[in-house]
Amino acid sequence: MSEILKEAEKSVIRMQEFDPTTLARESELGTGLNFSQVVSPANKLIGFYKQISIKALGDLPDPILNQIRTQADADFSKFSQILDFVPDQQNPASVRQSFIDQIIAAYDPAFQKLYPFISYSASVSVDFQRMENEARALVQSVKDRADELMSELDKNKEQANQILEDVRKVAAEQGVSQQAIYFKEENEEHTTQAEEWRQITLKAAWALGIYAFLSIFFHKIPWLEPKNTMQAIQLVTSKFLIFGVFSYMLFLSAKNYLNHKHNAIVNKHRQNALMTFKALADAAKVDENKEIILAYASSCIFSPQETGYSKGGGVNSGTNKSIIELMPKAMVKLDGQSG
Structure with a gap:
């Protein structure tokens, strides 16, 4: 200058x-x-x-x-x-x-x-x-656009964090709760089979009842009417044989119905145990309590259970044994923490 x-x-x-x-x-x-x-x-x-x-x-x-x-x-x-x-x-x-x-x-x-x-x-x-x-x-426009982009980025970041958190929750539940789908499929299959066998059982019961009622009048049919004692014995024997076959069919149908119904309920219990295990385990702050909850869930899944349709043994003994096995571990951990 x-x-x-x-x-x-x-x-x-x-x-x-x-x-x-x-x-x-x-x-x-x-x-x-x-x-x-x-x-x-x-x-x-x-x-x-x-x-x-x-x-x-x-x-x-x-x-x-x-x-x-x-x-x-x-x-x-x-x-x-x-x-x-x-x-x-x-x-x-x-x-x-x-x-x-x-x-x-x-x-x-x-x-x-x-x-x-x-x-x-x-x-x-x-x-x-x-x-x-x-x-x-131009500077103001760029600044406004930058502010808008930053706002969108912050919003997208919050959404991304929320999605990530949801994914983590789903991933955490995948290990246990998502396995309940297998028991759900078994429950649905046994429920369908139980309904089919219930219909067969009802039909067999009706058939047996109708046969029992009609057999009362067999001797009045001319070509079935016994002429002597030997023919009477043969008629009675044939009636008992046919009645036995119908009864056995009814027994097998009812047994299959009860078995499928029992299995459907047991698998439903197993599904519920897995679905609720994660929530119960998260609610238990102490690891020892989580192990006890796991023992109960495992017992519900693997131990025989009574449903009213079929009886199983050893339920309480298995559960009590698992809890008794866990008690020394819990006592040792508690002593270690207090020490």
Whole structure:
């Protein structure tokens, strides 16, 4: 930056930043000699200088910069005369009036000398202002978009964390609870088989009842009526044989129905044991309690159980044995923690 440019910028900035109200000096000079009349024309002159863009001065050649600096210094000297004015002099009223006239008349010559540069400065400043506004708008747009993206990322992060947590929960349950699907399938299969055998049992019972009722009248059928004792024995024997076959079929059907119903209920119990094991194990804070819960769940799965349709043995003994086996381990761990 050249020295002339620095001086020109300094002179113009000094004019732009000058406060015209300081020229009035009403409190110092009173009503008779104050310069309140120059505040308005001085403000007009300062406003004219404010139209000069400091950024545009760098594009001007040194002779023009020197001309602008000279004009700005000349106008500022008029302000300095008023600020330095003292009433203790010969004919202060005449001096005061000459200063006022100079300020009032300062605008026209300043305009004549500076308006070409102000026009150029205005065009450049408009471009600078437009580019600055566009840049600010672009920066604000980028900032808004960045804030929007950050908000979306935070939201997606929360959703991702929630999904991850759900996946972890599902993965944690996969080891035990999800195995219940096998017992569910067995339960459904045995339930279907039990219903089929129930229908067969009902039909066999009806057939046996109908046969028993009709057999009462077999001897009255002409071609079945016994003629002697031997034929009577044969008729009774055949009736008992047929009745025995029907009874055996009814017994087998009922047994199959009870077996399938028993297996369906047992597998349902096993499914429920696995489905509730995770929740019960999580509720048990102490590892020893979790082992006891595991023992009960294992007993429900692997030990024979009574359902009312079929009886199994050794249920309580197996469970009690598992608990008794766990008690020494729990006592040892508790002693170790207390020690």
